[in-house]
Amino acid sequence: xxxxxxxxxxxxxxxxxxxxxxxxGLLTAVVLDxxxxxxxxxxxxxxxxxxxxxxxxIAHFYSRSRGTLWKKGETSGNVLTVKxxxxxxxxxxxxxxxxxxxxACHTGATSCFYRKLEGDTLFPAIS
Amino acid sequence: xxxxxxxxxxxxxxxxxxxxxxxxGLLTAVVLDxxxxxxxxxxxxxxxxxxxxxxxxIAHFYSRSRGTLWKKGETSGNVLTVKxxxxxxxxxxxxxxxxxxxxACHTGATSCFYRKLEGDTLFPAIS
Numbered sequence: 001x002x003x004x005x006x007x008x009x010x011x012x013x014x015x016x017x018x019x020x021x022x023x024x025g026l027l028t029a030v031v032l033d034x035x036x037x038x039x040x041x042x043x044x045x046x047x048x049x050x051x052x053x054x055x056x057x058i059a060h061f062y063s064r065s066r067g068t069l070w071k072k073g074e075t076s077g078n079v080l081t082v083k084x085x086x087x088x089x090x091x092x093x094x095x096x097x098x099x100x101x102x103x104a105c106h107t108g109a110t111s112c113f114y115r116k117l118e119g120d121t122l123f124p125a126i127s
Numbered sequence: 128x129x130x131x132x133x134x135x136x137x138x139x140x141x142x143x144x145x146x147x148x149x150x151x152g153l154l155t156a157v158v159l160d161x162x163x164x165x166x167x168x169x170x171x172x173x174x175x176x177x178x179x180x181x182x183x184x185i186a187h188f189y190s191r192s193r194g195t196l197w198k199k200g201e202t203s204g205n206v207l208t209v210k211x212x213x214x215x216x217x218x219x220x221x222x223x224x225x226x227x228x229x230x231a232c233h234t235g236a237t238s239c240f241y242r243k244l245e246g247d248t249l250f251p252a253i254s
Contacts, residue, residue, distance in 0.1 A: 012234055015249045022191070028169050030157050037164040039213065042155050042220035064149070086166070086252055088239040089232050093169035095240050105216050107139055113213040113222050122142045125213050 012089050019050060020092040026062060027092050031104065033111075034083040034097040040104035041112040043072070045094070057082050059096055078102035139216050146177060147219040153189060154219050158231065160238075161210040161224040167231035168239040170199075172221070184209050186223055205229035 011018050021027055026044040033040055043061035045053065048069050052060035059080035063070040073079035080098040087094055105112040115122040138145050148154055153171040160167055170188040172180065175196050179187035186207035190197040200206035206228045213222040232239040242249040 017244055017247055017249055028155055030166060030169060032166065039157060039159065039222045042157060042215060085244040086240040087242045087244055087249055088169060089234050089236070089241070090239075093239070094244075095166045107216050109216070112215040112217075112220070114216070115214045117144055117212040117214055117221075120144055122144055122214055 011091050018091055029094045029096055031096045031098050034099050038111055039113050138218050145218055157222045159224050161226050165238055166240050
């Protein structure tokens with residue numbers, strides 16, 4: 001958060017991967033289905049989760065509620081295989097384009113984004 | 128973060144919009160281009176930013192660096208008009224499907240996700 005102008009320029013325009021973790025040590029990861037581009041889920045990564053994801057090619061996150069490394073699909077088998085990683089301008093958010101072995105959502109839905117807001121009410125989203 | 132089982136069920140399966148702000152009072156907002164589904168940017172919303180977005184139909188966020196409400200495009204004119212809002216299972220992340228009046232990124236790029244990580248190096252992403 002206290003980058004110099006030079007750091008900012010390097011981070012935004014350079015070729016070096018310089019992931020920027022926030023005050024909680026996290027960055028945001030958005031998972032899109034690699035074939036349909038549909039949003040599947042949003043989660044957070046700390047340094048360990050990012051390293052595990054890059055090493056294994058399988059999405060790992062940091063569970064804010066449990067305070068631990070979380071290999072998505074570890075128990076359900078519904079892992080996310082990372083096909084490519086996009087990095088945003090200030091390198092504090094990633095888009096993971098993935099293929100999903102099964103429903104991405106713990107509710108059993110294909111995507112966590114299964115509802116659409118209309119007025120004050122949530123309706124099933126057609127994805 | 129201390130929902131009862133009943134709250135969790137209501138939040139995950141119900142029709143009520145019950146946005147869940149984190150310890151910092153924020154939720155994550157992912158902006159997708161409504162026509163192409165390409166990811167444009169990721170930002171955060173506090174209660175005020177969410178209310179302003181819903182009232183105006185124009186994306187507003189909370190700037191973590193400035194600590195203020197941020198109407199995206201206020202100075203550049205590159206506003207994001209919200210076409211629909213998707214809500215995730217635990218209601219702590221939103222997907223805003225938007226039409227962009229101009230480049231979504233402050234660097235002038237169409238999307239903030241203009242680079243792809245390959246090995247340790249960032250390359251221009253073809254979007």
